[in-house]
Amino acid sequence: MSVGIVLVSHSPALAAATAELASSLAGAEVPIAPAGGTEDGGMGTSIDLISAAVTEADKGDGVLILMDMGSSVLTAKTLLADLEDEDNAPVVRLADAPFVEGAVAAAVLASTGADLEAVAHSAEQGWAMRKL
Known part of the structure; x- marks a missing residue:
């Protein structure tokens, strides 16, 4: 198994x-x-849609959610609050990460079997990826 990843964007x-x-x-x-x-x-x-994606991505090792901007963050936070009230809810963490770079970094590390916190940290390190 591996950590699941949900990508929340304003654009399908x-x-x-x-x-x-x-x-x-x-x-x-x-x-x-x-x-x-x-x-x-x-x-x-x-x-x-975010809730359905979390259900789809959850394979038992937790789910990392990356958001693009603005209301996607607020909507993901609302879902996280809703999950706190559910029995047997999946373990979900939000990442403060750049959308594309963070998604790639998280996915690659998740493929190694790393845990949710390590995958989230990898995504968040996307802010340090310089292009020039």
Whole structure:
């Protein structure tokens, strides 16, 4: 098993493309679920889509959620608060990380069997990835 990853974006296309990129580098054993846009496919965020993605990505080792910006963070925080009230809720952690770089770093480390905290730390180190 490995840590699952949920990618929350305002854009369904961005969430799906980032999931595809991270999966191609980490391998199929890392469950990565995009949660982009609204239920009708529009721009925005949806707590229902995020919740479904968490369920899909949860394989028992915890789920890391990465968000793109703004209301995606607020929606993910709301879901986290809701999960606190549920029995047998999955272990979920939010990452303060750049969306694409963090997703790739998290997925690659998750493929090694690292635990949730290590995977989150790897994602958050994405802020230090310099391009020039």
